[in-house]
Amino acid sequence: MNDKPIPDIVIGRLPRYLQALEHMLEQGYAVTSSKELGEQIGISAAQIRKDLSQYGEFGKQGKGYSVPFLVTQLKQILKVDRIWDMALIGAGNLGKAIANYQGFTEHGFRVALIFDSDPQKVGQVIHQIPVLHTSTMIETIQSHHIKIAMLTVPAQVAQSVTNQLIQAGIKAILNYAPITLSVPEDVHVQYVDPIIHLQRMTYYLD
């Protein structure tokens, strides 16, 4: 039981564990082991045990881990044992596809607000949510106490929209724009960029 912060690299693996365990749960597994889970997701058994041991003793020696129990624990650790409302900024093709993605709702993430700066898009209803103009963004996000935003605006405006999001009290940004965002250190950013992933793989191709 340490009081040092747990490395971010460990946090990054927890959602993968949760994903695999939820899959096992659907398949009716009652119990699993670090070895079995590791084989499923391509991570060593020792690493899984070490990662989990940062948070408590969830397993039983000689037996393994209870799948439903571990799912519950991981959800608590990751704070996904609740519903998170999110704001979506950018109602273009990508934004629309994201607003309609079922996976978010299934995992407790709800698109609550949608914004766009194009007057033609404002007033449209996407996935039952009306598109609002960005001029009302800061105060609307504030009044809804929303902490998570998804950014699907063009790269040229991504940083200035981000600055507004920070003013609005947003603390986590899922950024689909192909640009590195500059944010204060209490704001978290994750990047979704297929080009970056593809370029990382072509390196290894002939």
Add this chain to the structure above:
Amino acid sequence: MNDKPIPDIVIGRLPRYLQALEHMLEQGYAVTSSKELGEQIGISAAQIRKDLSQYGEFGKQGKGYSVPFLVTQLKQILKVDRIWDMALIGAGNLGKAIANYQGFTEHGFRVALIFDSDPQKVGQVIHQIPVLHTSTMIETIQSHHIKIAMLTVPAQVAQSVTNQLIQAGIKAILNYAPITLSVPEDVHVQYVDPIIHLQRMTYYLD
């Protein structure tokens, strides 16, 4: 000048460097430094110098790096100095959005083939490309010598489709299905999963 393979963690940063440098190029920068580039993308100057030095001496002491030269070099290193044809498997909402995404073409990635198992989708034309039935997938991919696939099928069938892709000679998979794929070690997989990213951030929220 080493002959050990360069760590994958270094490869993973190169596309970020390229992205920032292309951005600088558009803005008309002729020269940059490891310090300037590092501030742009939140990576230390020393790390950038060390990473680049794995591939050669691209900079000039006292001066910095020529932006256009470094862009050219990085494109060669990452093998994105050419056009890559790709196969898209899964013509649902997400697949359609991806097929229409301009960013791929702009970076030399071309969606050349689209497959789906749903007879209703077969024959549809998406972004000027006809949707083919998955029964013809293996031979069609082989005859086009395509090495990269994007997977936007439901999780339940992702592994079996992957097995077919491997038979077809695919060596790189960009996987949008929320499941870890099992592949031989000469096949590369990258994951695009917004839920995983969101869960990684909620950990840090109150």
Add this chain to the structure above:
DNA sequence: ATATGTGAAATCTTTCACAGCG
């Protein structure tokens, strides 16, 4: 004066290997 390229040092991460418990 300024910024690279790079060994050496520091730090971080993973794996090992085994005591201990069910």
Add this chain to the structure above:
DNA sequence: CGCTGTGAAAGATTTCACATAT
């Protein structure tokens, strides 16, 4: 016996700091 939890060891990665070049 089997599998966890965990210190210690090994390995990988990052940072430091400076000789060197322009």
